[in-house]
Structures are given as structure tokens and as C-alpha cells.
Amino acid sequence: MNPRICAAAFLVLASCAPAPERANVDRELASQIAGIKAIDDHAHPVRPTLEGEAPDKEYDALPVESLEAQSDPVRDRAGSPELIEAHRAIFGGDKAKAARTYGRDYAVRVLDQLNIETMLANRVALGPGLPSPRFLWVPFADALMYPLPTDALIHNSDQKSFFALEDNLLKRYYAESEVSARPATLDEYLDKVVRATLERHKKSGAVAEKFEMAYLRTLDIGNPPKADAEKYYATGGGDYKALQDYIFRFIAVECGRLGMAVHFHAAAGGGGYFNVSGANPMLLETLLNDPSLRKTNFVLLHGGWPFGRQLTALLTKPNCYADFSEQTFMNYPRDVSETIRAWLEYVPEKVLYATDAYPFAPPDSGWEEAGYVADKTGRQALGIALTGMMRDQEITRDRAVELARMVLRDNARKLYGLK
Numbered sequence: 570m571n572p573r574i575c576a577a578a579f580l581v582l583a584s585c586a587p588a589p590e591r592a593n594v595d596r597e598l599a600s601q602i603a604g605i606k607a608i609d610d611h612a613h614p615v616r617p618t619l620e621g622e623a624p625d626k627e628y629d630a631l632p633v634e635s636l637e638a639q640s641d642p643v644r645d646r647a648g649s650p651e652l653i654e655a656h657r658a659i660f661g662g663d664k665a666k667a668a669r670t671y672g673r674d675y676a677v678r679v680l681d682q683l684n685i686e687t688m689l690a691n692r693v694a695l696g697p698g699l700p701s702p703r704f705l706w707v708p709f710a711d712a713l714m715y716p717l718p719t720d721a722l723i724h725n726s727d728q729k730s731f732f733a734l735e736d737n738l739l740k741r742y743y744a745e746s747e748v749s750a751r752p753a754t755l756d757e758y759l760d761k762v763v764r765a766t767l768e769r770h771k772k773s774g775a776v777a778e779k780f781e782m783a784y785l786r787t788l789d790i791g792n793p794p795k796a797d798a799e800k801y802y803a804t805g806g807g808d809y810k811a812l813q814d815y816i817f818r819f820i821a822v823e824c825g826r827l828g829m830a831v832h833f834h835a836a837a838g839g840g841g842y843f844n845v846s847g848a849n850p851m852l853l854e855t856l857l858n859d860p861s862l863r864k865t866n867f868v869l870l871h872g873g874w875p876f877g878r879q880l881t882a883l884l885t886k887p888n889c890y891a892d893f894s895e896q897t898f899m900n901y902p903r904d905v906s907e908t909i910r911a912w913l914e915y916v917p918e919k920v921l922y923a924t925d926a927y928p929f930a931p932p933d934s935g936w937e938e939a940g941y942v943a944d945k946t947g948r949q950a951l952g953i954a955l956t957g958m959m960r961d962q963e964i965t966r967d968r969a970v971e972l973a974r975m976v977l978r979d980n981a982r983k984l985y986g987l988k
């Protein structure tokens with residue numbers, strides 16, 4: 570046969586042959602990723618309560634049950650295959666029995682099931698059953714930004730319940746700071762309530778302060794003159810946003826001084842009134858470019874979804890980090906893997922594993938199930954991203970394993986100064 574015809578026939582045959590099935594995650598890499606004990610950058614574990622104790626309500630400053638109904642993503646709806654699998658997997662489908670068996674150790678046992686060594690617990694307070702160092706505290710700082718009445722800031726029922734909750738939390742911070750009434754001047758308020766609260770949090774083991782700002786207002790934080798902030802504080806007239814922004818910056822500087830990171834909810838959020846465009850992390854760019862805040866590390870929780878691609882560029886700021894929590898519960902692994910891959914190809918030392926384990930609709934969709942789905946999705950998405958990078962010859966197998974360790978634990982260890 571003419572050799573040229575022969576070659577052409579071979580090409581035709583080869584192109585007709587079925588492509589060999591290739592798993593989207595390299596098997597060896599998958600088992601290595603599964604074996605790494607993780608540090609979870611962001612979650613809301615529920616305190617295990619014993620018989621006769623009131624149920625725990627401190628897992629969030631702004632709990633989702635105060636929201637009006639919305640159209641939930643399919644993956645999170647009651648009866649979704651992911652939730653059913655999670656429910657079966659956690660303690661063999663019998664959480665009640667496990668709770669009786671383990672008592673105060675229950676939450677630690679949940680972490681063991683998920684191969685999570687340390688969970689950053691974003692809660693109003695920690696309390697018994699969430700022991701350090703398995704759980705590290707991340708309290709809330711939004712309430713401090715609203716020392717004056719917030720009625721004019723309320724535009725819907727969700728904000729109405731949220732601002733009432735913030736008001737209660739501020740009262741708690743006043744009481745804990747032993748301040749009985751609003752101090753006369755802004756300087757006094759910043760010193761006796763704000764700084765005192767941050768220092769108390771730090772002393773109690775907090776590693777970061779969390780802002781749920783995107784649920785209350787936009788992330789567009791200005792740099793107002795102090796006089797504008799003082800005017801509103803003294804008179805309640807003028808620009809409340811100037812006062813909020815001024816207080817935020819004070820908190821951010823203090824967090825840097827105290828060695829605590831600043832966590833932002835930076836993504837779409839729960840509720841049918843959530844202002845998605847106001848949660849775009851690009852709104853934080855001027856803050857991240859501010860020389861006076863360079864000693865403060867900012868962590869953009871939930872990786873900015875659906876603005877994850879833009880967020881990649883923000884990760885080049887020396888003090889900016891991101892985690893992929895929430896995405897790993899709401900979205901499928903393929904989608905999450907694309908976000909993670911873009912980040913890993915750019916600044917892999919800034920990428921953090923996280924679950925956002927949250928008691929969405931207990932008992933079937935508790936923090937345990939959310940944690941299970943998010944952990945499984947997160948590890949799978951990481952595997953897809955790294956496998957793709959290996960197959961495209963961007964990285965070696967050794968580097969893929971190293972990157973997996975960085976994302977799952979080493980980056981967080983460095984950021985929070987953990988052992």
C-alpha cells in the first residue's frame with residue numbers, strides 16, 4: 570500500500586476509536602487529597618447541647634432563618650441527592666444516637682468524620698463542646714459600625730430583622746465592655762467599646778473578625794474625613810455611611826495591630842433581597858490598596874462567587890486571601906474547580922479550603938450535612954483543578970501534592986500563625 574494512503578487510513582481509524590475513559594481526578598492524587606487533615610477557614614458549627622439545655626442559637630449573628638423565602642439552588646433543596654448521601658454518611662444516618670453517645674464530644678467527632686483538624690468557628694461565642702484548638706473563634710464585628718439608630722437603613726423585612734439582631738449584639742458588646750450608655754464622643758466610643766471588644770475577642774482566642782456587611786450594605790468602603798464621622802456620631806445628622814466607614818477602618822487597623830485577620834462575606838448571599846452587585850469583591854479594591862491597612866490581612870470568604878474570576882486579580886494584593894466555602898455547598902465540583910484552578914495558576918499561597926458548614930434546615934440539613942457536602946465537593950474540585958494542571962503540563966505530580974497541602978492546611982497555618 571502507498572505509505573501515504575496507509576498513514577491516512579491509520580489516522581481515520583485512530584480518530585474513530587473511542588477515547589479511553591479518563592477520570593476527571595487522578596486516582597493517586599484523589600487518595601492523597603482525601604488523606605490530608607484540613608484546616609477549615611470558615612464554618613458555623615453548632616454547639617452540642619445536653620439534655621435540658623437550651624438549643625444553641627449563637628452559630629451566626631444573622632441566622633438564615635430570619636430571611637424571607639427565596640428560590641434555593643437545586644443542590645441545597647430538601648431531598649437533593651447530595652443531602653441524602655450526606656445524611657446517610659454522617660454517623661451512619663443516626664445523628665441523634667451519636668449525639669447521645671458522644672455528648673459534649675459530638676462536634677469534635679463530626680470534624681473527625683470530615684478529616685478536618687481545625688475549624689474556624691464563625692460564631693457569636695464558642696462555649697462548651699467546641700474546644701480549642703479543634704475550633705478557633707471568629708467573632709462578628711458589624712454591630713460596632715452602627716452605634717446610632719438604623720431605622721433609615723432598613724428597606725426590606727430581611728434588613729429589619731438583621732439590624733435588630735445587630736442592635737442586640739451591640740448591647741452585648743456594651744455590657745461586656747462595662748459601658749452603660751453611648752459615650753459622648755466618637756473617640757471615647759472607639760476606645761471604650763470598639764477597641765475594648767476587639768481586645769477582649771483577641772484575649773479569648775479569636776483569630777479573625779468577621780463582617781457580614783454585604784447583608785446590611787454594600788462593600789464600597791470609603792475613606793471619609795473624621796469630621797464627617799464625628800458629626801454624625803454627635804448629631805445623628807449628615808452621612809451615616811461616613812461614620813460606618815470610619816469605624817470600619819478603625820477596626821481594620823486594630824485587627825492588624827492585634828494580629829487578627831478581617832473576614833468578609835464576599836459573594837452572593839442568602840435571601841431574596843440580597844444585593845449581589847453590592848457584594849462584588851472588586852468594591853474592596855481601594856481598601857486593599859490603602860497603605861495604612863497593609864498590616865491587616867483580608868480574607869474574602871466564599872471566593873466572591875459569582876465574581877470569582879475578577880477576584881483572582883485581587884489576590885495579587887499582598888494582604889488579600891480567598892476561600893472557596895459556600896461555593897462548595899451551592900455549586901457542583903466542576904464549576905468550583907474552574908475558580909480554584911484560576912487562583913492556583915496565579916497565587917496558590919493565597920487559596921484556602923473552607924466549608925461554611927451551616928445549620929441551614931436541621932435536622933436533615935444540619936451543619937454536619939452541609940460540612941459533608943462542602944468537604945467532599947471542595948476536595949473533588951481541588952482534585953479536578955490539579956489533575957487538569959498536571960495533564961496540561963503546568964505542574965508536576967509532586968507540585969500537585971504540595972499545592973493540595975497548601976490549600977487544605979499550610980496556607981491557613983501560615984496566615985493564622987497556627988502550629
Ligand SMILES: [Zn+2]
Binds near residue numbers: 611612613
Ligand atoms: Zn458563613
